Amino acid sequence: MATLELSINEDVAITPVRRARRLGPLFWAAAVWTIFILLLAAFAGALPLPSPTDMDMLERRMAPSGLHWLGTDGLGRDELSRLIYGAQISLTVGLCAPVIGVTIGGALGMLAGYFRGRFESLVVGSMDVLLAFPPLVLALAVTAYLGQSLLNLTCILGVLGIPAFMRVARAATLTLARREFVIAAEALGATHARILFRELLPNVFLPLLAFFLLGVAVTIVVEGALSFLGLGVPPPISSWGSMIGEGRESLEVAPRLAFIPAVTMFLTVLSFNLIGDTLRALTDPRQGAL
């Protein structure tokens, strides 16, 4: 017990110092970019943008101009407008799917890590089954049967994220459940619900949040891949993936059409990865862990 207490004190003492050192300019650049994209997507309707679906066959693949800041795509639609409305789709799926994952996976993981026993074996076992499917293959198969829609896509990607969140929550809970404050709460006669919500949840929250951000990055990529293959959201709605897919057709004439959404997507994914990784490093007491 004495050694445990010592190590806790150390953690508390070390954390603020590392926090100050780790948040470099890259982290802030990533945060600014993320907020910028989120705001653009949220207020897309209020921006003075041309319609993302109006075609103009006379102005196909136009170079950037005052009217069309990023030019027009292969069907004469405004590229900037499609990019911003595409951000809406990519970010909606990218944020909502991990919310499903973190809620269900986090709850299952905490319950499994706290109650142990049969329930834990069952949860871990069924997650292994879900993990047995290559995620993209499962997502492809399910969208093929269920049909392509924003809701279906979000749900599938959300379910696919559950095992990973479950593992993170369970691992964190397993170590926390043996700490003194939990034992003390038990000794004071706290109910299971109280221990889970008041003692464990605040401590599991930060690792889960860090993992959530990494999950957002992964989900944006998977959604992009599905839309790229034409199996994501149905046209004419644009998402970054489908824009890149359409841009591939005119790679020789107008590579811009594939590269603009590609760079936007890369920067967004990189930003979420950077923020998530920074948070993970902050919450991970093992120094230098991969």
Next chain:
Amino acid sequence: MLGFVARRLFYLVPVLIAVSLLTFLIASLLPGDLAYVILGDQATPEKVEALRHDMGLDQPIWWRYLSWLGQVVQGDFGRSFRTGQTVWQAVAERLPVSLELMLLAEIAGLAIGVPVAIACAVRSGGAFDRFMTGSAFGMLSVPTFLSAILLIYLFAVELRWLPATGYVPFEEDPAGNLRFFVLPALTLALAEWPGIMRVLRSDMIATLQEDYIALAKAKGLKASRILFVHALKPSSLTLITITGINIGRLIGGAVIVETIFALPGLGRLLVGAIYTRDLIILQGVVLFVAGGFVLMNFIVDMLYAVLDPRIRHGHA
């Protein structure tokens, strides 16, 4: 060790059964009756009823699952109602392409990842190390379809060195076959090397601080010999394990690359089956891929246990 293998094998059975159940349920419970899909425009209620009876679709679902599972266990995955091919034939035809792609991608990934990791570990914290660690982190944010497009644009559109899409069988034209594989394999390798590099780098940094490395230096051995023989050896088993995990991942990840580069592998088969709604091929291929994935993970687990005795004795 034998006991450990037996336990893991025993654990494999329920997982495989659950995988088959899930695959079957996806195919059966979700909307879209197979009979309607097969008959298409000619679907009259009588014909649909007759076909449903012929295919056993009017039986209760648990019975259909059990009879399907019985056939699968006997190696009969079913037959496409579009091409008449059995799932086995289709998979056997496509699997070599996917395997070649995976093999080449792994080789290329190791060829990039290992030297970079060694160079980084030698001067960890140096300029090169920081640059490559940063690049590896950045590369993890590049989806395969982005790097595929970039490579096509660079090598096929601008430089015109390599074909963008296409395939010839290896037996017909080995050189041409490899030319078609360069870009797809490189695309996958670009996604693989950061993982290899990160793990090997931290492994090597730890190894280089061992006493026996200091001893080797003191003996006056050449730096290259110390690095490639003494320092790499303890990490070689880690490398095998990462390669195993990657191959498991590539089974699913190759879907996109095969589609972009028009390689007739398993991934293309799967996507094609989705486009044409060839549900039997889809169900068969998903089960095959998921089964392969489970077995691959099992092999990796076994490798882990061979490497690390703590795992097989249940301490980890």
